[in-house]
Amino acid sequence: MFQDGFPKYLRDDVANVIGMIPKQTYNNVTHNESQVTIEYFQDENVIKFPYRIYNIDNSDKLIDNLSVQQKMILHCMYSRSCDGFIRQKHLNSLLLMDYEAWAIPYIVKICDEYVVEILEMTYDILKEQDTEPIKRFCFENNDLFCKSYSRMISYWNEYYRNNYNNFHQYIGRKLFRECFGYSRSMEVKNRNL
Incomplete structure (x- = not known):
C-alpha cells in the first residue's frame, strides 16, 4: 500500500x-x-x-x-x-x-484536486509558514508540479469559475504561487527540455 x-x-x-x-x-x-x-x-x-x-x-x-x-x-x-x-x-x-x-x-x-475548501484551508495555514522546503520539492518535481498547476486550473474552470470569476484572485492560484513557488518560468523550463 x-x-x-x-x-x-x-x-x-x-x-x-x-x-x-x-x-x-x-x-x-x-x-x-x-x-x-x-x-x-x-x-x-x-x-x-x-x-x-x-x-x-x-x-x-x-x-x-x-x-x-x-x-x-x-x-x-x-x-x-x-x-x-x-x-x-x-x-x-x-x-x-x-x-x-x-x-x-x-x-x-x-492541492491539485477539486475540493476548494481544502485549498482555502491549506492556504490559510501555509501562508503563515516558511514554505521554502515545499518550493524546493516542487522545483525538484517541476514537470509533475506544472501538471498539478494545470489540473488545479482545470478544476477552477469546471467547478469554480462562476464563483471566482477572476482567476488571479482564486485561492488555488494564490496557494500555488505564494506557497508552492509556481511561476511561468517553470513552464518555459519544461518546453525547453
Missing part, C-alpha cells in the same frame, strides 16, 4: 500504521486502494503512493497510541482517502504539526 510512500528508515513505523488501518472499505469497495499511483522524486528517491484509498477512517480510536512520526504517516495516508472530508481532516492535522519533509508530497498532491 504505502511501503514506497515514505523514506526507508520509516519502514517499521509505516508497517505499524498500515497494520492499524481497518480492512473494511467505504461502500464495500472490493479493493483498499486505487491501481493508479502518484510518483514524485525527493532527495534522489522515488516516492510512490496510491492515488486513493478506500479504507474506513478509524483514526480517532488509535491516534493516541501512535508516536508523532506515526501520526504524520497516518495523516499522509488518509490524505489519499476517497472521502473529501477525511482528506481535509487529515491534511489539516498534518499541516498543524511540525511536519517532516517526507510529508510534502502528500500536501502538494492533495
